[in-house]
Amino acid sequence: MPLFRVNLGGEGEEPGALNQQGPWVLDATWQSSNTAQTLAGLCAAGHDFLICPNAALALPDECADEVITNNLPPFDSITFLGPTVQTTEVQRILKSGWVWTENGRIRYVKP
Amino acid sequence: MSLTDRLWNARASTNGPSSAVQVDIWIPGDPIPADGDWLLVGVASWSGYDRRLVSLIESLSRAPSRIALFNADVCDSQESVRAYIPRIGFVHHTPIVGHWHDGELVESENGYAGRHLIYRVLGLDPKASDEYVLQRPAGAAV
Numbered sequence: 118m119p120l121f122r123v124n125l126g127g128e129g130e131e132p133g134a135l136n137q138q139g140p141w142v143l144d145a146t147w148q149s150s151n152t153a154q155t156l157a158g159l160c161a162a163g164h165d166f167l168i169c170p171n172a173a174l175a176l177p178d179e180c181a182d183e184v185i186t187n188n189l190p191p192f193d194s195i196t197f198l199g200p201t202v203q204t205t206e207v208q209r210i211l212k213s214g215w216v217w218t219e220n221g222r223i224r225y226v227k228p
Numbered sequence: 229m230s231l232t233d234r235l236w237n238a239r240a241s242t243n244g245p246s247s248a249v250q251v252d253i254w255i256p257g258d259p260i261p262a263d264g265d266w267l268l269v270g271v272a273s274w275s276g277y278d279r280r281l282v283s284l285i286e287s288l289s290r291a292p293s294r295i296a297l298f299n300a301d302v303c304d305s306q307e308s309v310r311a312y313i314p315r316i317g318f319v320h321h322t323p324i325v326g327h328w329h330d331g332e333l334v335e336s337e338n339g340y341a342g343r344h345l346i347y348r349v350l351g352l353d354p355k356a357s358d359e360y361v362l363q364r365p366a367g368a369a370v
Contacts, residue, residue, distance in 0.1 A: 146318065149340065
């Protein structure tokens with residue numbers, strides 16, 4: 118069974134993972150910061166997206182084998198886009214014994 | 229003190245000794261140059277793209293426009309962004325960029341379009357610059 122990997126926001130999409138972004142990606146003017154691709158273009162390129170607020174991830178408890186965060190604003194804070202990724206939400210969706218990887222390094226292993 | 233230290237770790241607003249190009253740190257209330265071109269660029273400390281963009285700007289030996297940076301980490305709302313760049317549209321990404329000419333804001337962009345506005349005003353090759361800032365071939369999908 119393939120691992121279920123979730124990439125929360127950040128710079129660049131993660132191939133093979135479910136890429137979460139906030140509702141702002143539905144804005145007609147939104148484009149990716151690296152290559153200026155539209156959401157439709159990224160989906161056509163094979164990336165899967167979950168669109169939901171950072172503070173309320175639309176995923177069940179203990180569903181993810183890995184949560185990935187790359188180049189994100191500080192967790193549990195607020196930027197011009199609103200609340201950032203919440204530590205409690207990451208911990209909630211992780212399966213017991215699995216990992217939160219931040220910028221390629223293991224940040225947290227769920228007990 | 230490096231440019232990144234001055235921007236994200238300190239309040240000093242004078243140029244560091246290592247930059248050939250004058251780069252100021254700007255906060256609301258500071259003067260806007262009344263003549264010539266002026267770029268105001270908001271960058272975030274957590275962004276790998278922004279950190280390399282600052283490094284790129286710092287490496288310039290000359291620039292056809294004056295340049296100032298602001299700390300986008302302090303922006304906690306769309307309204308707070310407009311304290312730096314009035315009338316900018318909804319901001320999705322950094323860098324957050326305003327281009328003033330003779331004291332008038334003439335264009336503003338953010339994210340990819342913001343970076344490419346910087347490249348254009350500074351006369352930088354966009355492909356080579358993005359290869360450096362993104363640290364991967366500019367044509368890559370992700």
